[in-house]
Amino acid sequence: MAIEEHGAMGVEERISFCRICSGGCGVRLTVDENEKILSVRGDPDSPLTAGYACFKGLQAAESHQGPGRLLHTLKRQADGSYARMDSGTGRRRWRRSAAMAVSSISLLISCTAAS
Numbered sequence: 235m236a237i238e239e240h241g242a243m244g245v246e247e248r249i250s251f252c253r254i255c256s257g258g259c260g261v262r263l264t265v266d267e268n269e270k271i272l273s274v275r276g277d278p279d280s281p282l283t284a285g286y287a288c289f290k291g292l293q294a295a296e297s298h299q300g301p302g303r304l305l306h307t308l309k310r311q312a313d314g315s316y317a318r319m320d321s322g323t324g325r326r327r328w329r330r331s332a333a334m335a336v337s338s339i340s341l342l343i344s345c346t347a348a349s
């Protein structure tokens with residue numbers, strides 16, 4: 235990811251690409267000193283997309299920092315609420331969550347097949 239200095243203190247422009255779909259549109263991200271995305275625009279120097287980025291790609295800052303973004307694995311509780319799964323870290327936590335989901339789905343399939 236290339237970096238260009240921006241006018242404001244600690245604000246930089248990063249050359250990257252959108253990962254939302256397989257289009258891989260070239261984008262320029264303006265980020266602050268905490269790596270927070272401030273804005274997104276199509277990269278006019280991208281050889282593939284020449285400045286184009288669709289609405290979804292241009293909304294990356296909002297989706298990246300949105301309150302509904304899932305940052306941790308959650309497990310549904312008996313009362314319908316969700317609780318954060320804190321055992322393990324990083325990939326181990328995601329693997330454990332996937333294993334629990336597989337276990338639950340397998341149990342559901344076996345119960346359905348039995349009836």
Ligand code: SF4
Nearest residue numbers: 252257258259288291
């Ligand atoms: S900007 Fe839009 S079309 Fe391009 S990669 Fe992102 S989501 Fe896909």
